[in-house]
Amino acid sequence: MASSLKVGDLAPDFTLPSSDGRTITLGDYRGKSEVVLFFYPKDDSPACTAEACSFRDSHEEFLGAGAVVLGVSSDKASDHQAFAGKHRLPFPLLTDTKGALRALYGVPKTLGLIPGRVTYLIDRNGIVRNIVSAQLRPLSHISETLKALEEIRGRDQVRPN
Numbered sequence: 001m002a003s004s005l006k007v008g009d010l011a012p013d014f015t016l017p018s019s020d021g022r023t024i025t026l027g028d029y030r031g032k033s034e035v036v037l038f039f040y041p042k043d044d045s046p047a048c049t050a051e052a053c054s055f056r057d058s059h060e061e062f063l064g065a066g067a068v069v070l071g072v073s074s075d076k077a078s079d080h081q082a083f084a085g086k087h088r089l090p091f092p093l094l095t096d097t098k099g100a101l102r103a104l105y106g107v108p109k110t111l112g113l114i115p116g117r118v119t120y121l122i123d124r125n126g127i128v129r130n131i132v133s134a135q136l137r138p139l140s141h142i143s144e145t146l147k148a149l150e151e152i153r154g155r156d157q158v159r160p161n
Contacts, residue, residue, distance in 0.1 A: 004106035007131060011037075011122045012104045016072070018092035019080035024070065030126050034067040034152065036145055038119040039107045043075045043083035043093075051117070052089055054142045059090050065149045067121075072096050074115065108133075117141070121148050 005011065015025040029035050038055065040048045055062075055069050062069050069091040075083070080093040096102055099115070107116040119141040121130035130148035132141045 004108070005120065005128050005131070007128055009128050011035075011120065011126050011128050013126075014101050014104065016094040016096060016101060017077055018070075018094050019077065019084045019089075020092050022092065024092055024094055026122070026126070029068060029122075029124075031124055034065070034124060034129075034149060035122040036062060036067050036069045036119065036149070037072065037105075037122060038069070038117075038141060038145075039072045039102060039105070039115070040117055041115040042073060043079050044086075047117075048073070049083075049087065050139060051141060052083070052093075053087055054139050055091065056087065056089050058142050058146060061146055062149070065146070065153055066124075067149055070094055072101060074099055074102070119145050121145050121152070123152060 011026060013027045015023055018024045026035065040051055042048055052071060059069060071091065071093040074097050076097065077095045080095060084093055102115065107118045109116055117134065119132040120128055123129045129152055130145060132144045134140050
């Protein structure tokens with residue numbers, strides 16, 4: 001597995017299929033918006049459903065702060081489509097069936113078995129600005145990431161041109 005990303009690192013670019021039929025490339029957001037990239041273990045598991053629905057419920061806040069939300073798990077595209085439809089998720093879920101992106105980002109497994117739950121906040125320049133890693137606290141990802149996003153946006157607004 002690749003070494004874990006740290007705050008200040010350049011986020012590795014990727015291209016993956018999404019639940020809405022598009023192909024998503026991280027680099028397409030460069031210079032346009034922040035990206036909230038959250039890795040979760042499995043569609044329709046209780047904790048993952050709670051996490052995804054919390055991102056859904058805060059989606060307007062993320063958009064208002066200039067960020068897009070992207071979820072990633074190893075589930076098949078058809079599973080993502082069903083999960084997203086069932087829970088009215090307004091953001092794409094990316095299919096990383098072989099775990100290549102998870103490995104590239106260095107997302108650890110819990111107890112060596114369960115795919116990790118990690119959220120990365122990536123700024124408009126492609127730099128990792130915040131990381132939340134809490135397998136057993138899925139809802140903390142939303143509040144902590146929103147707080148970090150607000151801090152980034154506040155710093156960017158006071159920066160002279």
